[in-house]
Amino acid sequence: MHKTPTVLVVIPVKERSTRLPGKNLKDLCGKPMMAYPIEAAKGARGVSRVVVSTESEKIKEIALHYGAEVPFIRPAELTEDAVTSQQVLVHTLDELKKREGYEPDYVLLLYPTSPLLSRERIEQAVALAVEKNADSVISGHYDKGHYWLEADGGWERLYPKELVNSQYQKPLFVENGAIYLTRSPILRTQIVADRAQVLLMEPDENVDVDYLEDFAKVESILKNNSR
Numbered sequence: 001m002h003k004t005p006t007v008l009v010v011i012p013v014k015e016r017s018t019r020l021p022g023k024n025l026k027d028l029c030g031k032p033m034m035a036y037p038i039e040a041a042k043g044a045r046g047v048s049r050v051v052v053s054t055e056s057e058k059i060k061e062i063a064l065h066y067g068a069e070v071p072f073i074r075p076a077e078l079t080e081d082a083v084t085s086q087q088v089l090v091h092t093l094d095e096l097k098k099r100e101g102y103e104p105d106y107v108l109l110l111y112p113t114s115p116l117l118s119r120e121r122i123e124q125a126v127a128l129a130v131e132k133n134a135d136s137v138i139s140g141h142y143d144k145g146h147y148w149l150e151a152d153g154g155w156e157r158l159y160p161k162e163l164v165n166s167q168y169q170k171p172l173f174v175e176n177g178a179i180y181l182t183r184s185p186i187l188r189t190q191i192v193a194d195r196a197q198v199l200l201m202e203p204d205e206n207v208d209v210d211y212l213e214d215f216a217k218v219e220s221i222l223k224n225n226s227r
Contacts (some may be wrong), residue, residue, distance in 0.1 A: 005105035005183070006048040007126055008096075009041040011068065012088045014079050015056035019210050024112045025062070026215065029222045033209065034059070035066045036115035041108075042067045044119045046126035048104060053092050055079045071099060073102035085109060085180075086191040093184060107187050109180040113153045113209040115218055117178045125140045125179045125199050135186055135193035142171040173198055178206040 013034050017023045024034045041050045053074050054061035060070040072095045098100040125137045149158040186193050207218050
């Protein structure tokens with residue numbers, strides 16, 4: 001009988017935001033935007049723990065209120081714009097190992113800027129990892145677009161190299177930024193394994209909130225859903 005893997009959800013939340021100031025704390029239909037992925041993850045089957053990594057005592061207070069753990073405060077140097085999500089996740093693993101001796105099998109990265117992500121999609125990602133014994137699961141959608149690359153002062157076709165009728169074109173898979181689930185040892189060298197399973201979502205199912213127009217779009221969707 002196979003052991004059920006432990007899945008640690010990590011949600012990195014900074015108080016400061018460059019493109020949309022204060023976006024993670026911004027009220028979205030009655031609660032801070034950062035609360036949505038916390039609540040989705042807290043109720044999801046297969047999730048062992050939900051941890052918020054933050055430098056902010058204010059963020060910590062809100063995260064605790066909505067049911068996440070905040071077992072440490074992230075160092076200020078790990079909040080700079082050039083710091084990668086992978087660095088934040090490795091820091092989280094190191095802190096939990098040092099403080100508790102805790103080492104999860106998988107880390108599931110969720111962003112506070114994905115308030116539309118559902119509990120069902122989180123459960124599907126975890127189930128897919130278990131079923132396929134996957135090193136990584138990422139979410140996204142198919143794309144049959146035509147792409148060009150700027151080169152030598154002009155443009156050259158990147159994909160598809162040969163034009164065919166759309167029904168014969170092999171689609172690309174595009175990450176949508178909602179789910180990144182990876183085995184903990186692999187995470188120390190790369191955020192997604194070289195070979196990953198993909199969780200297909202609808203093209204408009206996730207909105208990554210970076211700008212005011214993104215926030216307005218999500219707010220409109222949530223208000224329509226509540227009706």
